[in-house]
Amino acid sequence: MNESKTSTDWSSRHCVPCEGGIDRIAAETAKQYLSELPNWSLDEEGKQISRKLNTGDFQTAVRHLNAITELAEVEQHHPDLHLTGYRHLRIVLTTHAIGGLSENDFVIAARIDQVVS
Numbered sequence: 001m002n003e004s005k006t007s008t009d010w011s012s013r014h015c016v017p018c019e020g021g022i023d024r025i026a027a028e029t030a031k032q033y034l035s036e037l038p039n040w041s042l043d044e045e046g047k048q049i050s051r052k053l054n055t056g057d058f059q060t061a062v063r064h065l066n067a068i069t070e071l072a073e074v075e076q077h078h079p080d081l082h083l084t085g086y087r088h089l090r091i092v093l094t095t096h097a098i099g100g101l102s103e104n105d106f107v108i109a110a111r112i113d114q115v116v117s
């Protein structure tokens, strides 16, 4: 019997439309979820998660950005994307409709990990 905690397997899931009306995920729960997404960190307020990607060059950074944009359109869940210093990409996820984290943020985080790997 596998005694480890059941994996949520975020990357096999899809975002669901969100226009509000659901609870924000509590910071403690978000921390548990992030144990499955080690590239991502929770902000101090527990309202967003982010990942930094130091790509080798500007073109690679833009390619990643475009891949994430396509994914966001398919999933209809959209990150904030910051491309600075010509090759540093910072991806920030929160669910604007609820002013904090929803499961959509963890689903798309896992899918972003796949498209930039």
Ligand SMILES: C[C@H](O)[C@H](O)[C@H]1CNC2=NC(N)=NC(=O)C2=N1
Pocket: 016, 017, 018, 019, 076, 077, 078, 079, 094, 095, 096, 097, 098
């Ligand atoms: C219906 C659809 O799910 C919503 O309009 C989406 C679009 N993309 C979104 N992206 C993010 N990050 N937060 C939202 O609340 C959000 N709302």
